[in-house]
Amino acid sequence: xxxxxxxxxxxxxxxxxxxxxxxxxxxxxxxxxxxxxxxxxxxxxxxxxxxxxxxxxxxxxxxxxxxxxxxxxxxxxxxxxxxxxxxxxxxxxxxxxxxxxxxxxxxxxxxxxxxxxxxxxxxxxxxxxxxxxxxxxxxxxxxxxxxxxxxxxxxxxxxxxxxxxxxxxxxxxxxxxxxxxxxxxxxxxxxxxxxxxxxxxxxxxxxxxxxxxxxxxxxxxxxxxxxxxxxxxxxxxxxxxxxxxxxxxxxxxxxxxxxxxxxxxxxxxxxxxxxxxxxxxxxxxxxxxxxxxxxxxxxxxxxxxxxxxxxxxxxxxxxxxxxxxxxxxxxxxxxxxxxxxxxxxxxxxxxxxxxxxxxxxxxxxxxxxxxxxxxxxxxxxxxxxxxxxxxxxxxxxxxxxxxxxxxxxxxxxxxxxxxxxxxxxxxxxxxxxxxxxxxxxxxxxxxxxxxxxxxxxxxxxxxxxxxxxxxxxxxxxxxxxxxxxxxxxxxxxxxxxxxxxxxxxxxxxxxxxxxxxxxxxxxxxxxxxxxxxxxxxxxxxxxxxxxxxxxxxxxxxxxxxxxxxxxxxxxxxxxxxxxxxxxxxxxxxxxxxxxxxxxxxxxxxxxxxxxxxxxxxxxxxxxxxxxxxxxxxxxxxxxxxxxxxxxxxxxxxxxxxxxxxxxxxxxxxxxxxxxxxxxxxxxxxxxxxxxxxxxxxxxxxxxxxxxxxxxxxxxxxxxxxxxxxxxxxxxxxxxxxxxxxxxxxxxxxxxxxxxxxxxxxxxxxxxxxxxxxxxxxxxxxxxxxxxxxxxxxxxxxxxxxxxxxxxxxxxxxxxxxxxxxxxx
Numbered sequence: 001x002x003x004x005x006x007x008x009x010x011x012x013x014x015x016x017x018x019x020x021x022x023x024x025x026x027x028x029x030x031x032x033x034x035x036x037x038x039x040x041x042x043x044x045x046x047x048x049x050x051x052x053x054x055x056x057x058x059x060x061x062x063x064x065x066x067x068x069x070x071x072x073x074x075x076x077x078x079x080x081x082x083x084x085x086x087x088x089x090x091x092x093x094x095x096x097x098x099x100x101x102x103x104x105x106x107x108x109x110x111x112x113x114x115x116x117x118x119x120x121x122x123x124x125x126x127x128x129x130x131x132x133x134x135x136x137x138x139x140x141x142x143x144x145x146x147x148x149x150x151x152x153x154x155x156x157x158x159x160x161x162x163x164x165x166x167x168x169x170x171x172x173x174x175x176x177x178x179x180x181x182x183x184x185x186x187x188x189x190x191x192x193x194x195x196x197x198x199x200x201x202x203x204x205x206x207x208x209x210x211x212x213x214x215x216x217x218x219x220x221x222x223x224x225x226x227x228x229x230x231x232x233x234x235x236x237x238x239x240x241x242x243x244x245x246x247x248x249x250x251x252x253x254x255x256x257x258x259x260x261x262x263x264x265x266x267x268x269x270x271x272x273x274x275x276x277x278x279x280x281x282x283x284x285x286x287x288x289x290x291x292x293x294x295x296x297x298x299x300x301x302x303x304x305x306x307x308x309x310x311x312x313x314x315x316x317x318x319x320x321x322x323x324x325x326x327x328x329x330x331x332x333x334x335x336x337x338x339x340x341x342x343x344x345x346x347x348x349x350x351x352x353x354x355x356x357x358x359x360x361x362x363x364x365x366x367x368x369x370x371x372x373x374x375x376x377x378x379x380x381x382x383x384x385x386x387x388x389x390x391x392x393x394x395x396x397x398x399x400x401x402x403x404x405x406x407x408x409x410x411x412x413x414x415x416x417x418x419x420x421x422x423x424x425x426x427x428x429x430x431x432x433x434x435x436x437x438x439x440x441x442x443x444x445x446x447x448x449x450x451x452x453x454x455x456x457x458x459x460x461x462x463x464x465x466x467x468x469x470x471x472x473x474x475x476x477x478x479x480x481x482x483x484x485x486x487x488x489x490x491x492x493x494x495x496x497x498x499x500x501x502x503x504x505x506x507x508x509x510x511x512x513x514x515x516x517x518x519x520x521x522x523x524x525x526x527x528x529x530x531x532x533x534x535x536x537x538x539x540x541x542x543x544x545x546x547x548x549x550x551x552x553x554x555x556x557x558x559x560x561x562x563x564x565x566x567x568x569x570x571x572x573x574x575x576x577x578x579x580x581x582x583x584x585x586x587x588x589x590x591x592x593x594x595x596x597x598x599x600x601x602x603x604x605x606x607x608x609x610x611x612x613x614x615x616x617x618x619x620x621x622x623x624x625x626x627x628x629x630x631x632x633x634x635x636x637x638x639x640x641x642x643x644x645x646x647x648x649x650x651x652x653x654x655x656x657x658x659x660x661x662x663x664x665x666x667x668x669x670x671x672x673x674x675x676x677x678x679x680x681x682x683x684x685x686x687x688x689x690x691x692x693x694x695x696x697x698x699x700x701x702x703x704x705x706x707x708x709x710x711x712x713x714x715x716x717x718x719x720x721x722x723x724x725x726x727x728x729x730x731x732x733x734x735x736x737x738x739x740x741x742x743x744x745x746x747x748x749x750x751x752x753x754x755x756x757x758x759x760x761x762x763x764x765x766x767x768x769x770x771x772x773x774x775x776x777x778x779x780x781x782x783x784x785x786x787x788x789x790x791x792x793x794x795x796x797x798x799x800x801x802x803x804x805x806x807x808x809x810x811x812x813x814x815x816x817x818x819x820x821x822x823x824x
């Protein structure tokens with residue numbers, strides 16, 4: 001209780017204020033002799049949750065430091081004054097009348113504040129209560145600490161300025177350190193904001209606080225309800241059935257047990273999504289509580305990364321498979337349709353799973369009405385003497401020395417675990433707190449040391465072990481602790497994931513295939529060596545086939561086809577040899593009728609449905625997932641076309657669309673007018689099928705219909721005999737044509753026209769390059785990165801180098817033109 005004596009005249013009419021006083025005080029006494037109103041205010045107990053941010057706010061001298069030292073452990077307090085004094089010491093200052101004063105060195109105030117912020121951020125990350133002993137006069141000052149992390153709660157404790165004014169005068173009179181010039185003090189008082197507009201910032205008044213208590217995430221074991229604590233589950237299949245059996249068996253007085261999970265619900269087993277979704281539902285119903293484990297923590301990190309960036313970047317096999325499964329569920333609007341019937345139809349989209357995981361505590365304090373206490377964390381830890389110093393990282397990943405187990409031999413791990421258990425035994429005798437953990441199987445060492453006050457619930461479910469549970473039951477003053485085990489039905493073996501074609505492409509020789517990654521998407525493209533050295537048919541039959549497909553195909557690391565453009569199309573007359581040098585395919589077009597499609601002179605742009613978001617597009621080129629050419633494709637794509645493509649993918653299923661991209665900032669040999677720029681639909685492939693061989697390309701007729709539907713231009717195409725087609729060679733100044741089989745629609749060859757080839761070739765040649773070619777054809781091709789379309793020209797020049805050496809530039813051009821016209 002706190003006593004205030006106030007003259008009645010100050011209040012005015014007593015009757016008018018009686019109701020106000022009764023609502024805000026505990027007891028009122030009217031002293032009629034002294035004509036004073038004596039008010040006894042009811043003081044508050046300030047309860048704050050572990051991991052809170054407590055900002056002390058007031059002018060210098062108002063009692064912030066005294067308050068902090070009185071009510072909080074020293075390790076909680078971050079003081080700007082103490083940091084200045086510790087690192088820079090005191091200094092003399094002069095007063096208004098030439099007085100000699102002692103104060104803090106304040107020149108490096110910004111530096112001190114920066115240090116304070118960094119320490120506060122680390123404490124926030126560790127879930128530690130942090131008291132900021134600084135002025136914090138305005139929301140702009142307070143917000144810097146509030147915004148550095150996710151605090152359990154946020155409080156600003158306001159201190160009375162009158163006390164600060166009096167203290168400042170006393171400091172001046174007695175030359176006590178900390179005096180502030182009166183003009184400066186006045187400015188601080190004026191700027192002091194005793195309220196806050198920051199959401200979630202709770203204002204507390206220091207004068208009303210009588211007691212301060214830290215509260216913890218806790219549960220209570222009562223006689224009416226049993227508590228079952230579950231060890232690591234790791235996506236085990238029969239968790240659900242065992243859970244149901246335990247509910248029936250340990251229901252007490254009509255109350256089902258409270259179920260507490262120590263984390264690591266996900267990864268390794270096949271049913272991570274099912275198990276976690278069910279537990280989320282049970283927590284929501286009030287049937288369960290959960291502590292976050294290291295695997296759950298990493299799942300949260302992966303979900304947040306995916307929601308922010310749209311990609312998966314964690315490729316540790318077990319974790320990758322889990323985030324992939326949750327993303328797949330998210331694609332289906334989060335609607336669960338697995339084997340657990342009671343949660344079918346419930347929504348578990350990524351946002352809801354993220355919010356759930358973020359809400360989890362990293363510990364639980366379990367109490368009883370006896371002296372018995374339990375500290376429950378995912379990983380084994382030492383419970384600190386000040387429970388508020390329990391650190392998040394250790395609760396999730398284990399006591400600092402145990403993390404060494406990841407880097408040492410098996411014998412050293414055993415030694416570490418044995419020493420840890422021995423130390424836990426000694427600590428239990430001091431604090432009488434029983435530890436319950438998962439994460440590491442310590443049971444062997446507990447049994448050897450006959451340790452009390454320690455339960456290890458890690459049963460190695462991921463390697464054929466058992467799910468372990470601890471059942472706590474209270475009867476009168478007695479507490480029974482029963483351990484039970486259940487078969488896990490999980491036998492996770494590293495490498496068991498069937499990644500299908502991803503594994504096949506990844507295992508190809510690096511000399512044959514390049515890989516480009518973006519998140520968990522990987523683009524495969526044959527290397528330049530493949531066509532420099534004519535390696536197309538010099539490998540196994542399987543690799544030969546994949547080489548043809550490695551022209552920008554994109555797979556994820558589970559083998560899902562994300563995007564599949566054209567297979568390799570060879571140039572007319574491009575000879576393919578086997579490993580023995582024998583000609584297998586000469587790629588020469590025979591007489592007959594074919595479907596000819598104009599080959600526009602741009603670059604290949606590829607658009608597929610975004611695998612993770614059906615309302616977005618996945619855009620790339622044949623050689624890159626994130627080059628500047630992606631931006632060129634975006635530039636040419638208007639909003640209507642984008643929406644049309646998204647609608648097409650939703651209604652017709654996943655396809656890969658191929659475009660010739662003609663962009664004004666990407667000039668080529670063939671000149672195009674401004675109105676000719678844009679995207680030309682040149683191909684589309686249905687990628688809904690399970691096998692690559694079944695993913696068929698659309699016909700030109702189907703592409704005409706699709707182009708009109710989506711709003712894209714199309715290249716000209718026609719059916720013609722090869723003999724008649726040859727007449728176009730000298731007339732048309734274009735790049736050339738793609739040739740398709742009329743019946744099957746199969747792409748046969750590319751025919752490049754002389755105008756295009758000569759113009760491009762001569763543009764890249766000089767007298768010096770001709771001499772280089774004559775001297776060493778192989779080195780010339782390799783060093784000059786000559787495109788495969790020029791190989792026939794290179795071979796012709798090399799074979800006739802004596803003739804070419806004596807020709808001028810125009811004669812060389814004419815000679816090359818004659819060769820091309822006679823060999824198409």
